[in-house]
Amino acid sequence: MKVKRYKRVQKYIQFYKNSCGFRAPYQVLIDATFCQFCLNNKVNITEQIPKYLSQECKLLTTVCVVQEAQRLSQSLYGAMLIIKQFPIRRCGHEKSPIDASECLRELICADNNSDHYMLCTQDLVLTRAIRRSTVGCPLIYMRGNAMVMQKPHDTVREAVERREQEASDEHVDHQMDVLKKLKRAHDLDDDDSEAKPRPKRKRTKGPNPLSCKKKTKKPMAGQQSTAPKTSAGSSGGDQRSANKKRRRNRGGKHIRQMFDKISATVSGDK
Incomplete structure (x- = not known):
């Protein structure tokens, strides 16, 4: 063969x-x-x-x-x-x-x-x-x-699968009956567990989230912002130039020397 x-x-x-x-x-x-x-x-x-x-x-x-x-x-x-x-x-x-x-x-x-x-x-x-x-x-x-x-034949296979499914269902039902009997024997019925709520377990609590929050600086009462107000339709470049601080131009070193000489001559004439 x-x-x-x-x-x-x-x-x-x-x-x-x-x-x-x-x-x-x-x-x-x-x-x-x-x-x-x-x-x-x-x-x-x-x-x-x-x-x-x-x-x-x-x-x-x-x-x-x-x-x-x-x-x-x-x-x-x-x-x-x-x-x-x-x-x-x-x-x-x-x-x-x-x-x-x-x-x-x-x-x-x-x-x-x-x-x-x-x-x-x-x-x-x-x-x-x-x-x-x-x-x-x-x-x-x-x-x-x-x-x-x-x-x-397919009919034989289907019949075998049907018998196996019925046998498994009967086995599950038998297990559930045994489980219910064990619960009754040890006073663990579902009705008793619903009537008597279980006490809550005390667990360690973490820190308060509000105490861990960073403090934010509040503006003073008389202090106002000197930045000019811009319209809602202005562009982003105008807003950046308005919020930017204005730098003071003090001139060069030779200009300061010239002003010092002028002030010295004026004081000498007096």
């Missing part, structure tokens, strides 16, 4: 193990159509099925399948000899056998396949009927001389 096909089969089997509770040894139901196809392609059923599933298997059939193979013994004589080699599984139709496909469908769909059967068949009608239901049943058929397991 190729590695890719082996990995695909193990992936499907792992899904049925985790979601539907399948465990080894697997119970595999076989009908006459599967035996006839294996006989034509020279496939040994007792060797190839355990090898394909990589686990120990119990190969089973029913009374209805054997009776139908005997009725069609002229065209299915080899399949009848093969099907009689497998152990008989009780189906409830021993006294009045019915069609093999109907018998296998009822046996698998009863109690949502609680016995965890796998089915090996070449009957397309039976395969479609089981795939339309929400029963988790691995279906195996022959393609040439190779066995193939069908991919789990």
Whole structure:
């Protein structure tokens, strides 16, 4: 068996193990159509099925399948000899056998396949009927001389997800009930906690933010601003020149010397 096909089969089997509770040894139901196809392609059923599933298997059939193979013994004589080699599984139709496909469908769909059967068949009608239901049943058929397991149907996956969600909700509800019982046992009901408010804890307080604020200098009462008022529509350059202090021009050094000489001559004449 190729590695890719082996990995695909193990992936499907792992899904049925985790979601539907399948465990080894697997119970595999076989009908006459599967035996006839294996006989034509020279496939040994007792060797190839355990090898394909990589686990120990119990190969089973029913009374209805054997009776139908005997009725069609002229065209299915080899399949009848093969099907009689497998152990008989009780189906409830021993006294009045019915069609093999109907018998296998009822046996698998009863109690949502609680016995965890796998089915090996070449009957397309039976395969479609089981795939339309929400029963988790691995279906195996022959393609040439190779066995193939069908991919789990979307309805089966949705049913499994729904069951898991319901189980998780029930688990959460159970946990909430246990939590309420523990609260009642220790007098920690929600009604008591609302009636009796908890005392506030005393925590260390920080400094007053107003005391940390910097002081602002206030202008004197008689002091007025000497800056000329500007109109609202004046430009920014005019405002800067108006607010800027006016510098006093005292003249150069030679001018001061000339004024000193003039003042000296005037004082000498007096």
